[in-house]
Amino acid sequence: MPFLNRLSGLTFSDFERNLESEPALIAEITEKMLLAQANAAAQEAGAIVGAAQRELDAMGGLVTPLLVGICERYYGVPVSDPSMFPLWAMAVSNYLFDAFPAAADAHAQARAGAERLCAAVDEAIAGGPAADTVLGRLLAAQAQANGVPDNQTIRTIIVSLVTAIVPTGTLAAGNMLEMLLRRGDMMTAAREATGTGDDELLSRCLFEALRFMPISPFWRRDAKRDFFLAPGKRLPEGTHVLASTYSAMFDARQVRQPNRFDPTRPASDYMLFGHGLHYCLGGAFASAVIPAILKPLLLCRIVARAPGPRGQRAFFAIFPERLFVTLQR
Numbered sequence: 001m002p003f004l005n006r007l008s009g010l011t012f013s014d015f016e017r018n019l020e021s022e023p024a025l026i027a028e029i030t031e032k033m034l035l036a037q038a039n040a041a042a043q044e045a046g047a048i049v050g051a052a053q054r055e056l057d058a059m060g061g062l063v064t065p066l067l068v069g070i071c072e073r074y075y076g077v078p079v080s081d082p083s084m085f086p087l088w089a090m091a092v093s094n095y096l097f098d099a100f101p102a103a104a105d106a107h108a109q110a111r112a113g114a115e116r117l118c119a120a121v122d123e124a125i126a127g128g129p130a131a132d133t134v135l136g137r138l139l140a141a142q143a144q145a146n147g148v149p150d151n152q153t154i155r156t157i158i159v160s161l162v163t164a165i166v167p168t169g170t171l172a173a174g175n176m177l178e179m180l181l182r183r184g185d186m187m188t189a190a191r192e193a194t195g196t197g198d199d200e201l202l203s204r205c206l207f208e209a210l211r212f213m214p215i216s217p218f219w220r221r222d223a224k225r226d227f228f229l230a231p232g233k234r235l236p237e238g239t240h241v242l243a244s245t246y247s248a249m250f251d252a253r254q255v256r257q258p259n260r261f262d263p264t265r266p267a268s269d270y271m272l273f274g275h276g277l278h279y280c281l282g283g284a285f286a287s288a289v290i291p292a293i294l295k296p297l298l299l300c301r302i303v304a305r306a307p308g309p310r311g312q313r314a315f316f317a318i319f320p321e322r323l324f325v326t327l328q329r
């Protein structure tokens, strides 16, 4: 996994060493707090949409700040600069997940972002285990187990969680909303599900919309040794492979009527959270929180693009930083 080495460099820690403990920690964390976080996000999103007049920046004024709020409330990371915090995380994510990072400035931006995120986490670590947060629980575990996990490990885990949720969640929610704004059938289905209070169907509509614009069309793998993929398909050591999960989700040999928007599809038609060994550890968390954030928006009678450039996504790297919508209740 090329991004793991890059993360180690940015958080000044040996990430491979921490991999064994991380899945268990994240699984325990997300299951415990999933519902509470989704409910809190839904409430806050409802308040933001309720207070908006006719126009709202769905990314910079809704999705991203709520995800940053989760970092503060749930992870336990103090956010001193709410407008810069997501940009630091996006700079890190942009560098980590770029299949072939070449631009020197992407590395420099990621380093600067990582330094700010690390400083925020270090500040919280120095404060000790105060509240019931992910960080608080890690510090409590450390105190009970003679300093294990150590501070560097804790810092790496927390920075990777921030990097996983803020940029990725912003990208996923932005792509869902973009598809809904492009396609009337998707918007109608999502609004109908919201209107009838069918949260399961709403979630299905949003993730089906994401199938048409996933967070990445492919994921990079490197062959560390000669590898036989299938009879006659040998990958020599050193081969870079782009596994196109996007293309797989539109493969008519496996997916029935792939070009149709169909929220009733079986789970096996989706690879939005990856597949196999590296399947997303935050899938359940993201699936609960993102629909909860978008739901109040879809309860409006009309949600449309704001006129002019404000109604088009403005990006920081690949992440939608702004997208203004007009609302009619």
Ligand code: HEM
Pocket (backbone or CB within 6 Å): 001, 026, 161, 164, 165, 168, 169, 172, 173, 215, 219, 220, 271, 272, 273, 274, 275, 277, 278, 279, 280, 281, 282, 283, 285, 286, 287, 290
């Ligand atoms: C809608 C939002 C999200 C999407 C679409 C998403 C998607 C993905 C995908 C496709 C992968 C696999 C990458 C690969 O195979 O190289 C992945 C891995 C991962 N995700 Fe997510 N993710 C999301 C949110 C999150 C959240 C909220 C967390 C943490 C709380 C998280 C934690 C991780 C981790 C730790 C991995 C690496 C797993 C491993 O390598 O074993 N993700 N994610």
